[in-house]
Structures are given as C-alpha cells and as structure tokens.
Amino acid sequence: AQSVAQPEDQVNVAEGNPLTVKCTYSVSGNPYLFWYVQYPNRGLQFLLKYITGDNLVKGSYGFEAEFNKSQTSFHLKKPSALVSDSALYFCAVRDLRNNAGNMLTFGGGTRLMVKP
Amino acid sequence: EPEVTQTPSHQVTQMGQEVILRCVPISNHLYFYWYRQILGQKVEFLVSFYNNEISEKSEIFDDQFSVERPDGSNFTLKIRSTKLEDSAMYFCALRDYSYNEQFFGPGTRLTVL
Structure with missing residues (x-):
C-alpha cells in the first residue's frame, strides 16, 4: 500500500525567507510524486511533479521540489516566500505498479503561513 | 491545462x-476520478473511471455510491441514501495521456443534515 506523510501541520515563515514543506512517501514500486496547493474555498491546484530524470523539479509560482530516493522524500521549497503563498499544501504519490486507475494518495496537508 | 467545472458548488x-x-x-479526457475531503482531513480517493467503467475504487466507495458518464460528457457521482x-x-x-498529473475541479460542498 502507498502512503504519504507530511509531518508538519503548519509551517510559519517570514516573507522573503526561504520555505520548506516536508513530505515523505512509501510505495512498493517507483513513485510519481506531486505537489498541489489549495487556497480557501478552492479546489486543488497542481504545482509540480516528479516523474523521472533530474531530482530537482521546478513548478509554478517559483516553487521547486527535490526528490530523494534514499530518504523517500519530496520536500517542497521556495527561495523567497510571499504572503500570497499562504495556503494549504498537499503532497501526493502514485505507485507506478498501480496501473489500473492511477489513484493518488495524499498526505494530510501542511498549512503554510507567510507573515509580512 | 484542462479545465473542470463542478455543479452544484454547494448541496x-x-x-x-x-x-x-x-x-x-x-x-x-480518458481518466476520471472522484475524491472527497472531510472538513479538516486529508483528500481521499473514491473511484476512478476509464473507458466507461470503474477501474479502481476505495473502501469508501460502497454500494451507496455509483458513477456514470451518461452523455459522454458529464461525469456524475450519485449517493443513493x-x-x-x-x-x-x-x-x-x-x-x-498528455499529462501524468490529475487536474481537479473546484469541488462540491455536500452538507447532509
């Protein structure tokens, strides 16, 4: 069975500072990894993905994430946080061995609060 | 990026x-999915639908739930009771096939009284 852990319920960071939102995963096969962001009363918006290739992937709004196979992690990062980045962030995994419906398994979410 | 709308916004x-x-x-699109998010909890997979049939479902998706794509366009989730x-x-x-990521709609908030 696949699972995702986001160990921090909330991350607080000052505007202009770098931010990291942590994610670790567990799958039987090779993973596809994703980050989504959810703003209040909105749906899930795709940020970035890791499929194969470079371990550092870049996505929307200046976000990036680093895939670390040995640590089974996929932490989300941004060099300089904006107040508008404040939202709920979800990490998700898809196990490549699960090729029937390609379901995503989500972490519990991390609320990012960026203060001016 | 594909667009998805959902109706109603609140039921x-x-x-x-x-x-x-x-x-x-x-x-x-080829693959369709339903997920749910109970207030304050994680997003949970319900069902996936491909080629006009269910390809995978979770334990949550019991006999009270059903999905269909009746007119080749709308994709519906029915909760019977x-x-x-x-x-x-x-x-x-x-x-x-163009994407590995799934694109989500804005959601329907269901309130059962």
Missing part, C-alpha cells in the same frame, strides 16, 4: 436523500 440535503454531483470537463458522515467536499479530477 444541502436531508439524511437518506439521493444526491447527484456533476463534473463537466471542458475537453475530452446520504448519511451524516457523507458531508464533505467532493472533487472531480481528470487526466489524459
């Missing part, structure tokens, strides 16, 4: 009533 119903939630993809614990945000998602 209030009495326990035991049937509800139908609709997902309208703007363009044609709603329970209080069905209150949640329900998200439709879709994917095609």
Whole structure:
C-alpha cells in the first residue's frame, strides 16, 4: 500500500525567507510524486511533479521540489516566500505498479503561513 | 491545462436523500476520478473511471455510491441514501495521456443534515 506523510501541520515563515514543506512517501514500486496547493474555498491546484530524470523539479509560482530516493522524500521549497503563498499544501504519490486507475494518495496537508 | 467545472458548488440535503454531483470537463479526457475531503482531513480517493467503467475504487466507495458518464460528457457521482458522515467536499479530477498529473475541479460542498 502507498502512503504519504507530511509531518508538519503548519509551517510559519517570514516573507522573503526561504520555505520548506516536508513530505515523505512509501510505495512498493517507483513513485510519481506531486505537489498541489489549495487556497480557501478552492479546489486543488497542481504545482509540480516528479516523474523521472533530474531530482530537482521546478513548478509554478517559483516553487521547486527535490526528490530523494534514499530518504523517500519530496520536500517542497521556495527561495523567497510571499504572503500570497499562504495556503494549504498537499503532497501526493502514485505507485507506478498501480496501473489500473492511477489513484493518488495524499498526505494530510501542511498549512503554510507567510507573515509580512 | 484542462479545465473542470463542478455543479452544484454547494448541496444541502436531508439524511437518506439521493444526491447527484456533476463534473463537466471542458475537453475530452480518458481518466476520471472522484475524491472527497472531510472538513479538516486529508483528500481521499473514491473511484476512478476509464473507458466507461470503474477501474479502481476505495473502501469508501460502497454500494451507496455509483458513477456514470451518461452523455459522454458529464461525469456524475450519485449517493443513493446520504448519511451524516457523507458531508464533505467532493472533487472531480481528470487526466489524459498528455499529462501524468490529475487536474481537479473546484469541488462540491455536500452538507447532509
């Protein structure tokens, strides 16, 4: 069975500072990894993905994430946080061995609060 | 990026009533999904739908739930007899061969009284 852990319920960071939102995963096969962001009363918006290739992937709004196979992690990062980045962030995994419906398994979410 | 709309945005119903939630993809897609998010909890997979049939479902998706794509466009989730614990945000998602990621609709908030 696949699972995702986001160990921090909330991350607080000052505007202009770098931010990291942590994610670790567990799958039987090779993973596809994703980050989504959810703003209040909105749906899930795709940020970035890791499929194969470079371990550092870049996505929307200046976000990036680093895939670390040995640590089974996929932490989300941004060099300089904006107040508008404040939202709920979800990490998700898809196990490549699960090729029937390609379901995503989500972490519990991390609320990012960026203060001016 | 594919667009997805969902109707209604908010549905209030009495326990035991049937509800139908609709997902309208703007363009044609191959894989369709329903997820739900109970307030304050994680997003949970319900069901995936491919080639006009269910390809995978979770333990949550019991006999009270059904999905169909009746007109080749709208993708619906039906809950036959709603329970209080069905209150949640329900998200439709879709994917095609061009993408590995799933694109989510804005969600329907279901409130069961």
